[in-house]
């Protein structure tokens with residue numbers, strides 16, 4: 534899935550709302566404390582459990598999931614939470630954010646600020662918004678969710694502050710690790726912001742995928758990447774490069790290692806005008822514990838444009854450089 538764009542008037546309005554919020558809390562240094570945001574907006578954060586219903590007993594009239602109206606008539610909140618397998622909710626009338634206590638702790642920060650974003654985007658106020666686990670990841674096709682994620686990214690990464698830091702560092706996995714520590718967000722969301730906010734002249738692509746060599750039985754070759762994140766320049770010039778091509782390129786230089794640095798390789802990609810270009814790709818792998826399962830792998834890749842190759846060079850020119 535490639536990153537959706539929030540543009541035009543809506544993007545500007547969201548940027549203004551976020552700037553105002555960050556100004557109101559004194560333009561803090563990273564990492565952002567969520568408590569000061571909650572205090573400023575007088576938001577009430579509660580954790581719920583689908584076993585203990587005490588916070589989700591209320592009746593609700595309308596609920597949107599991933600921006601789509603799913604419920605019109607009054608129903609019990611707990612029923613809606615169960616029926617749509619929600620992980621986080623925003624209750625506008627009570628200024629309350631509800632987060633499923635079973636959501637992985639690494640995802641709490643994004644979940645809370647995603648719901649906070651619904652609270653500060655004026656045209657989201659009329660709906661009670663529920664979010665399934667997939668919408669809490671940094672993308673979703675629905676406009677309203679894309680807007681919430683856009684605002685969420687700006688809040689957690691402090692807008693221009695992050696952009697300045699990205700532009701002052703080389704576009705490498707090492708920089709990604711530093712920025713992850715500094716802003717205290719997840720690797721995935723940091724990679725995401727790093728690529729989207731990169732405003733230099735080189736096309737950059739970020740890939741979140743399974744381990745490119747250790748494929749599981751349920752691996753789907755036609756849909757191999759969890760996310761492909763394109764910088765503005767990459768989107769403009771390499772919009773026709775497919776997720777399958779990108780994923781297959783990883784196999785040309787990645788090792789079977791179970792974690793850490795998997796490799797660095799020269800990858801050639803064809804731009805939308807049919808010209809060959811060389812990119813430097815770098816991949817590292819995180820291991821995470823899935824509930825009741827073995828360790829899972831998540832590979833994060835950064836690809837940075839190096840140079841244009843002579844027209845008509847062989848397409849399969851990928852090779853490992855380390």
Ligand SMILES: [Zn+2]
Pocket residue numbers: 599647651662663664668677678681
């Ligand atoms: Zn949402």
